[in-house]
Amino acid sequence: MRTKFLVWAGALCAWTAVVAQQQPPQMTIEEYEPKSTLVVPQHPKTRAKYPLIDVHNHQRDMSKEAVDKLVRDMDSINLRVMVNLSGGSGPGLKKIVDAMKGRYPNRFVVFANLDFKGIADPGWGEKTARQFEEDVRNGAQGLKFFKNFGMDVKYANGERMHVDDPKLDPVFEVCARLKLPVLIHTAEPATFFQPIDKHNERWLELKQFPARARPPEKYPSWETLMTEQHNLFARHPKVTFINAHLGWLGGDLAELGRLMDRLPNMYTEIGAVLAELGRQPRFARQWFIQHQDRVLFGKDIWEPSEYHTYFRVLETADEYFDYYRKRHAFWKMYGLDLPDDVLKKLYYKNALRIIPGLSKAGFPD
DSSP states (O other): OHHHHHHHHHHHHHHHHHHHHHSOOOOOTTTOOOOOOOOOOOOOOSSOSSOEEEEEEOOOOOOHHHHHHHHHHHHHTTEEEEEEOOOOSHHHHHHHHHHHHTTOTTTEEEOBOOOOTTTTSTTHHHHHHHHHHHHHHTTOOOEEEOTTTTTTOBOTTSOBOOTTOGGGHHHHHHHHHHTOOEEEOOSOOGGGGSOOSTTOTTHHHHHHOGGGOOOTTTSOOHHHHHHHHHHHHHHOTTSOEEEGGGGGOTTOHHHHHHHHHHOTTEEEEOTTOHHHHTTOHHHHHHHHHHTTTSEEOOOBSOOHHHHHHHHHHHHOOOOSBOOSOTTTOSSOBOOOOOOHHHHHIIIIIHHHHHSTTOOOTTOOO
16 A cells, blocks of 8 residues: 555655646746747838938937047938937037037937926026027027926916916917927837836836836826927917827827818927837828828837837838837737828928928939
8 A cells, every 4th residue: 555655645746747847938928029930021110211200309428439439420320410419508418519510410309398497587588599599509509398398387376387378479479470380209118108007008117117107196187298298389389399209199090180280380209109109000001191291200219229110110010029129019010002202201201391401312202
C-alpha cells in the first residue's frame, strides 16, 4: 500500500511540475508586446514624399551645433520648414529668431508666446498687445497659446482666466490686423478628464503619468474648455486660428467637420493625434479629402524616426502596423493612402497660404 502511495505521490509531483512549466509567465500590460504573425504587403517610409512644413514643434537648444544638427536631421526626412512654437517674448524671442533664422532664414519660423504675469493689472491686455507687436518686428510670424491657458492661468484671487476672456481682445486685434495665425492648444484629450477605470482608453498613459489626469475638483470640464475655445474663434472671425491636435476631436471627425463648417476661420493640425487617424483609415481619408484646405501637418515632439509612422499612415495603404508610442495607441495603424493633391496641401500648401513670410523656394507647384 505504501509503495502504491509513493508511486502515486511521485506521479502527482511530476504532473504538477509539468503544469507549472506550462503556465504563462506573469507580466504587466506594460510588458506585453506581442509580435504580429500577419503577413501583408509593407511599404515603410523614412522620408516624406513631398517637402514638409511642420507647424507644431518645440526647440529650445539654440547652440550653433544643435541648430546645425537639427537642419541635417530635417533634411533626412524632407522637412523643409519647422515652426518653433516656443519663441517666448521680448529679448528671449529675438535671441531664438537670430539663432534659428540668422543662418537658416528659410528653414525656420518662430511663434511668440504671451506673458501672463499681472493679468489683473489695468491695461494688461493693451500692454501685452504692444509687446506682441514688438515681437513681430523682431521676427515672430505667429502666436502660440500653451495648454496652461484656460486651465492653470489664474487671477490673484484664484479665478481661472477663461479661454474667451475679453482681456485678450487687444492681442487678437493685432493678429487680425497683421494677418498672423494663432496656434492654440486648449485642454487635453477628453479621456484625461474622465474616470481612470477599465473603460478609459488612455488608462495606460494615465497610469504611467498620473499628473496628466484632469480631475473635476481641480479643473473645469473638457466640454467647458472647448466651448470657451469655440466662442473665442467665433468672436474673432478675422483671426486665423489653428486648433492644435485636431481640437481633440480626432476620434469624432464628423463633429470636427461640423465645427469647421461653422467656424471658417478655424484650421487644424495633426500633431500627436496620428493614432486616432490610423485606426479609421476609410473615414479619415474621406474627411481629409472633404476638408483638404483646412488641415496642416504637425508633429509636436521632435524625434525624426517617429515621423516615419506619419508618412506611412498618410502616404500608403499598408495594414496593421505599429504606432510608435504604446501608451497613445495599443491598437494597430492602417494607411490612408491620401491623394497627391490632398497630401501636398497637408504637407505644405496650406501652411504657405496662412503663415506670412514663408519662402516658396524648394516647394513644387
